[in-house]
Amino acid sequence: MTAPQSVGIVAPQTAHFAEPLPLRSGGTLAGYDLVYETYGTLNADRSNAVLVCHALSGSHHVAGVYADEPQNVGWWDNLVGPGKPLDTRKFFVIGVNNLGGCNGSAGPCALNPATGRPWGADFPFVTVEDWVDAQARLADRLGIARFAAVMGGSLGGMQALSWTLQYPERVGHAAVIASAPKLTAQNIAFNEVARQAILSDPDFHGGHYYEHGVVPARGLKLARMVGHITYLSDDAMAEKFGRSLRHGKAVYSYDVEFEIESYLRYQGDKFAGHFDANTYLLTTKALDYFDPAFSHGGDLTAALARAQADFLVVSFTTDWRFSPARSREIAYALMHNGRRVSYTEIDCPAGHDSFLLDDQQYHAVLTAWFDRIEV
Amino acid sequence: MTAPQSVGIVAPQTAHFAEPLPLRSGGTLAGYDLVYETYGTLNADRSNAVLVCHALSGSHHVAGVYADEPQNVGWWDNLVGPGKPLDTRKFFVIGVNNLGGCNGSAGPCALNPATGRPWGADFPFVTVEDWVDAQARLADRLGIARFAAVMGGSLGGMQALSWTLQYPERVGHAAVIASAPKLTAQNIAFNEVARQAILSDPDFHGGHYYEHGVVPARGLKLARMVGHITYLSDDAMAEKFGRSLRHGKAVYSYDVEFEIESYLRYQGDKFAGHFDANTYLLTTKALDYFDPAFSHGGDLTAALARAQADFLVVSFTTDWRFSPARSREIAYALMHNGRRVSYTEIDCPAGHDSFLLDDQQYHAVLTAWFDRIEV
Secondary structure: OOOOOOOOEOOOEEEEEOOOEEOOOOOEEOOEEEEEEEEOOOOOOOOOEEEEEOOOOOOOOOOOEEOOEOOOOOOOOOOEEOOOOEEOOOOEEEEEOOOOOOOOOOOOOOEEOOOOEEOHHHOOOOOHHHHHHHHHHHHHHOOOOOEEEEEEEOHHHHHHHHHHHHOHHHEEEEEEEOOOOOOOHHHHHHHHHHHHHHHOOHHHHHHOHHHHOOOOHHHHHHHHHHHHHHHOOHHHHHHHOOOOEOOOOOOOOOOOOEHHHHHHHHHHHHHHOOOOHHHHHHHHHHHHHOOOOHHHOOOHHHHHHHOOOEEEEEEEOOOOOOOHHHHHHHHHHHHHOOOOEEEEEEOOOOHHHHHHOOOHHHHHHHHHHHHHOOO | OOOOOOOOEEOOEEEEEOOOEEOOOOOEEOOEEEEEEEEOOOOOOOOOEEEEEOOOOOOOOOOOEEOOEOOOOOOOOOOEEOOOOEEOOOOEEEEEOOOOOOOOOOOOOOEEOOOOEEOHHHOOOOOHHHHHHHHHHHHHHOOOOOEEEEEEEOHHHHHHHHHHHHOHHHEEEEEEEOOOOOOOHHHHHHHHHHHHHHHOOHHHHHHOHHHHOOOOHHHHHHHHHHHHHHHOOHHHHHHHOOOOEOOOOOOOOOOOOEHHHHHHHHHHHHHHOOOOHHHHHHHHHHHHHOOOOHHHOOOHHHHHHHOOOEEEEEEEOOOOOOOHHHHHHHHHHHHHOOOOEEEEEEOOOOHHHHHHOOOHHHHHHHHHHHHHOOO
8 A cells, every 4th residue: 555645736627507495494505516526537337426514614625725725625535545544546536615604606796697795694594405416416416326325423413413314315325523413502502603793793784795805704713713722622622722821920901921821812813804703603603403302202213213234423522512412412313213224433532623634543444444445 | 417508588688898908900909898798697716708709790699589679680589598409507608799890899890989070990900819809808807717618600610719719728618510610712702702792792881880860772682692691501492492483484684583583682681681781891891800729830730739628519411512521620739739629510401501400410419519518
């Protein structure tokens, strides 16, 4: 086996869909673009395709780099490539920017064909289920009747799970990582703080800030800061920053005193500089709404009865956003339905963000699981 | 024993101090008011005084009601009164609004004698140690050489602990409840989000918003919302709100959909309507700075060696802001110094806020502990 390599230089593609897409929030999206990337080669049987679903701040840029942006490495590059756990010598891997996103697919900062202006707050609410429908149409376009696997972490895991319910016959395997069958009240509460930060920013202008030449950067920064706290474990923060003082002692100022303050501000500013606030709002709502058991009276086992895939469910010991208990709910409900489920709890200190890291045990599990998949 | 009763109608008093108070942040506070309340009667020996220290959003109004505000019940009224755990038939109880507060004591929204205008951002940074110094001067004024007990929850517990280090001979007993010997990086991170919400509010005006006839209500609301999440346990939120939908189904709007959203917004608005943003900033910084072990190379046992009091340390199982592990750090360090320490971990579902509730086991512990104190 050769050393794991990057997929190298990649380029996004755009697919336009003219057929209106009915949405759970009511109404339809009349014609839309989806931006996506692919890595590896679709085999003659068209049986080796793997769909990678992104989470809140992700995109279609899963692996590799762009020719003109060699620093812009895909968000799951450590996982996808030749010799990597999701091996592109075997699999044809697809990443899609979800509807409502801000990386080229139809979304608030893209142009509304009906007006020629950015959609802004007029872009409709989209759900995990809508995203899956749109991804299925892209699969149709690419001639993929059935995915060897659909995978995702966090909100991406919700999409993988939803795929097995909406299109059970089209998913051979599903990897649901650091995810949950629905948000808790606390999860929703954190999302609500993030939303209020954006909505109450005077530069939000009711979601039509593009026309005012501003962005609600203060609100988006705050949203990201509070989100970031929930992505890291208490221990990881203690390990990484502790109570380290920038000046070695208290200086009694609202400038950075503790290193953790600097880190959070930096993360917030960086995010606010490139992400779209309306997309952030829409995506937190999609998270809040996801609840496949709702229409089954809260019975998750009943809700997952439609699934036919073989599953890998992965959680991380220090993830307090979507704790291992949430993953076990999914695993148990699948097992009660007689599904083949591999469940693993990875002892990684990094909290929710662990799913993005290349923890050795975690990647070993993924490698073994993907190795087993016949294409 | 008669049924527990309220202390009834109370009235705040104001003490003016002309002697400058040196502050840890440098400089001095030249003359200041402290507003306080007392309940019960100081005995002839002046040996039955108990100081109750308040936390972030508390004040001197610990118990009872005001004649003109019968709904304004003291924040620890369930604990302080005739026949209550801190029995005012036996003890003389004092509540003080801390320096930097917004309830009458010298603070950002009080007048700066030097300018005749509100202090605003010019009010100096104050620390737990400064508060204790100011409280000690009030004790002098009231003729109290030694407190039978000093007690507090959360940030109030930090003051009780600091009393035993700054004035060891003046504290007979100390109750340190739902507290911690210092904040973690995660604790500081949440405070930093709250501060950035306030500091970045356009209505903050560099802390001199009083002169602009506005208050940074958006920022303060966000600060309180994020704080509130950390005061409640995940389970308590799940129990109280779960995923209850206001309209029984998703309506796809940024108005309230889930009941938890309504609760948080209400709490945020209510708080922003009466609390001062500069006080919130100063108080979160006082929390961040508290670290008695810092000057002892991080050795908490060495730091607490000066204490002479008998201690009660109380934690709550579901408190993830200041978890039981943080209280055990205090208890162990005290025990290593040969102090008498009662440590109890109360199984209460309400999270950090448990210290404000009248949980039966919790109050039974407090009752027994105060009963043992001879005055």
